[in-house]
Amino acid sequence: MPARVVAVVGYKSSGKTRVIEGLVRELTSRGHRVGTLKHATPHHLLDTPGRDTWRHREAGAEASAVIADGRAALFLDRPLTVAEALEILGPLDLVILEGFKSLDYIPRILLPRSPGELEELSNGLEIAVVAPQLLEGGEVEASLLGLDEVEELASLVEARALPLLPGLNCGRCGHESCRELAKAILMGEADASGCVYLWAGDVELLVDGRRVPLNPYVRGVFRGVLQGLINTLKGCEGIRRIEVRLEVEGDG
């Protein structure tokens, strides 16, 4: 089962990190495995100048990792998509995104500092607005909470976080965009299985480590062909899980 995600969005110094700290503490205390993912500006320093991993990359390494007992950090000189980052974060129940305002198909918690910001941040997928004093007469349909109402906010995340949709806006779910499907799910009119590309948990294709969305027809073909072939092999009776790795020759 893929992790479900929610984004905490607001402008600089709006309290996003404080809200996320509270959510992580509350959700982990309820038994969830929680991860976080932060969006940063291109100028944000990810590594510390002068440290070993920094010097390795200054010397030309495209990637470096540091591994310690029970912990690890990875530095890449290339961007990751949110889907790729979720793969790397590993098996989690919930992932809270800090920022990522432009991803318009993820349920969001808004932290506006003014009515104008509320209007800018709202896209119809807000599940809560943390700053109720700003909302007198506002038109946003979401729970209004104070910064310290962490338990209520955590319950909303438990109930309304969604698996990450692919963002392809292909319309094959009957909705014109991923955002429209997400909106229908939040309104109780659809569920995530409506997305024909979402990993259904039965067949998974990774190409160069990246999960490729499969529609039901292709999933069925992979399942039928692989199971059919492997069933003919001696010692492969009663299969429960198949993993195939294939090296493909490059052009060069």
Ligand code: SF4
């Ligand atoms: S089928 Fe999936 S990828 Fe296509 S618009 Fe619907 S939710 Fe988005």
